[in-house]
Amino acid sequence: MPVEAVLFDIDDTIYDHKEWLAGAFLKVGELLESLFGLNRKEVRDILLQLTEKYTSAAGNLFNLLLRQIGLPEEEKLIKRIIESFYSYMPDRLTPYPAMYEVLKTLKQMGKKLGIVSDGRRDVQLQKLKALGLEGFFDVVVISDEYGREKRKPNTFPYELALKKLGVEAKCAVYVGDNPNKDFIGAKKLGMKTIRLLMGEYANVRTSIELEADFSVRNPIEILSVLDRIK
Numbered sequence: 280m281p282v283e284a285v286l287f288d289i290d291d292t293i294y295d296h297k298e299w300l301a302g303a304f305l306k307v308g309e310l311l312e313s314l315f316g317l318n319r320k321e322v323r324d325i326l327l328q329l330t331e332k333y334t335s336a337a338g339n340l341f342n343l344l345l346r347q348i349g350l351p352e353e354e355k356l357i358k359r360i361i362e363s364f365y366s367y368m369p370d371r372l373t374p375y376p377a378m379y380e381v382l383k384t385l386k387q388m389g390k391k392l393g394i395v396s397d398g399r400r401d402v403q404l405q406k407l408k409a410l411g412l413e414g415f416f417d418v419v420v421i422s423d424e425y426g427r428e429k430r431k432p433n434t435f436p437y438e439l440a441l442k443k444l445g446v447e448a449k450c451a452v453y454v455g456d457n458p459n460k461d462f463i464g465a466k467k468l469g470m471k472t473i474r475l476l477m478g479e480y481a482n483v484r485t486s487i488e489l490e491a492d493f494s495v496r497n498p499i500e501i502l503s504v505l506d507r508i509k
Contacts, residue, residue, distance in 0.1 A: 282450060283391060283447075283451065284444050284450065284452070286451060286453045286465075291478025297327070297479070299369065299372060307363050311350075329347075368405045369405075374411070391417050396419075397421070397460075432460045453465040454474075458490050462489065473504055476494055
């Protein structure tokens with residue numbers, strides 16, 4: 280069957296998520312600087328180091344920060360930190376090299392394009408706007424809008440995107456980066472999957488059941504993989 284639609288993750292798939300994190304962590308630093316006189320850039324750097332060690336998905340990242348800088352892990356303070364973190368709305372983010380070209384080529388080929396991503400809807404939509412890529416996508420599904428239980432690897436966000444596009448799973452491809460969650464639900468539905476080996480999870484190795492059908496090291500290679508699938 281020909282490929283009719285290509286769905287993408289956002290973070291570490293379309294751009295380097297570390298770019299956004301650095302700005303969001305600086306917002307946390309600004310908060311702690313105003314409250315406790317800490318250096319905002321030092322706070323940012325500590326958070327980036329913690330991300331390197333525990334990944335950005337670690338649920339206790341800000342607890343670890345407070346522990347390291349000797350501040351009490353008070354619920355009220357952590358709530359303010361989280362609010363500050365998610366308040367970061369950059370005007371500009373940088374797509375991976377060749378990603379714009381890939382999306383433009385796919386549109387010229389007549390492919391339907393979509394986003395299936397976890398995260399807060401307002402934050403994720405702002406990222407697409409800052410990347411200058413929102414106009415490429417026919418549908419955007421942000422799973423958290425429907426409840427955290429609908430997050431990947433749940434099949435729900437993929438099914439919803441495919442329904443909105445009017446495309447069968449066997450005629451669609453999902454491009455992501457995180458083998459711990461990105462490809463499980465898509466493969467269950469019968470979609471083909473491509474893993475982009477860039478960003479935070481580039482060196483993560485896991486079981487064959489969790490892995491994508493294909494792996495690429497540069498976005499431009501996505502086009503040649505689609506040719507092979509066809």
